[in-house]
Amino acid sequence: MNFEFQKLVYKHYSSVLFENSEISGEFEKSPEFSVLRSKLYEQDHSKLIKSLREVKKFLGTSNVKDCDRISIIDKRCVGLKCLLDRSFSGANTIDKFLVVSLSLIAPIFFFEILEVNHHEGIFINDPKIMDGNFSEVLLTLSEKLKMLGFDRLEKDECQKKIEQITFPNIPKGKFTYFNAYFANTLSDLFY
Numbered sequence: 001m002n003f004e005f006q007k008l009v010y011k012h013y014s015s016v017l018f019e020n021s022e023i024s025g026e027f028e029k030s031p032e033f034s035v036l037r038s039k040l041y042e043q044d045h046s047k048l049i050k051s052l053r054e055v056k057k058f059l060g061t062s063n064v065k066d067c068d069r070i071s072i073i074d075k076r077c078v079g080l081k082c083l084l085d086r087s088f089s090g091a092n093t094i095d096k097f098l099v100v101s102l103s104l105i106a107p108i109f110f111f112e113i114l115e116v117n118h119h120e121g122i123f124i125n126d127p128k129i130m131d132g133n134f135s136e137v138l139l140t141l142s143e144k145l146k147m148l149g150f151d152r153l154e155k156d157e158c159q160k161k162i163e164q165i166t167f168p169n170i171p172k173g174k175f176t177y178f179n180a181y182f183a184n185t186l187s188d189l190f191y
Helices: 003-012 020-029 031-042 046-059 135-147 177-181 186-190
Strands: 064-067 077-089 092-103 108-119 128-130
Touching: 003 031, 003 177, 020 031, 046 077, 046 092, 046 135, 077 108, 077 186, 092 135, 092 186, 108 135, 108 177, 108 186
Parallel strands: none
Antiparallel strands: 064 077, 077 092, 092 108, 108 128
16 A cells, blocks of 8 residues: 555544544544544545546446445545446345445545345345456456546455544444545445
8 A cells, every 4th residue: 555545544533542432522623533524525526526527437327326425424435336237136136336436535446346235225234345247347447547546445455454543433443444535334335
């Protein structure tokens, strides 16, 4: 992982180990919270949105939906989801989505093929990362995003824990680079 991206984590997230019961109030008083809030809500994200539109145009499908809800607590990125495949198992629907997320904190991206099992729109389980037949699409998309000035946060980097960071709704010692740059959970990327 790029050293600058590692340094940015400590600029935006407090390394004070708060107790879970007091984390929300203490976190909001930290100087890091002010920096994070400013980055998410007060800065101009027009270049990022333009890049997202380029990705959308590149995918060229009507099955693409924006996932543009931003939340300090749940989600720190903008993105889109593209339905690739749908199948049925009894009363349940199994969808495979390409989920693309661009961090609001650093010029990095995350994308994966996620499988979602749901019943009438309600998730039955958390999305699962799929390995599959879409590697050519992912490689081409990765090249496109790199041309737009973004670096990829690889799967193994996403899962690296940053034990010194505590954050609301994430158990102590479980905070990862994925959490820092994108969202609390894969499910948060869908909105």
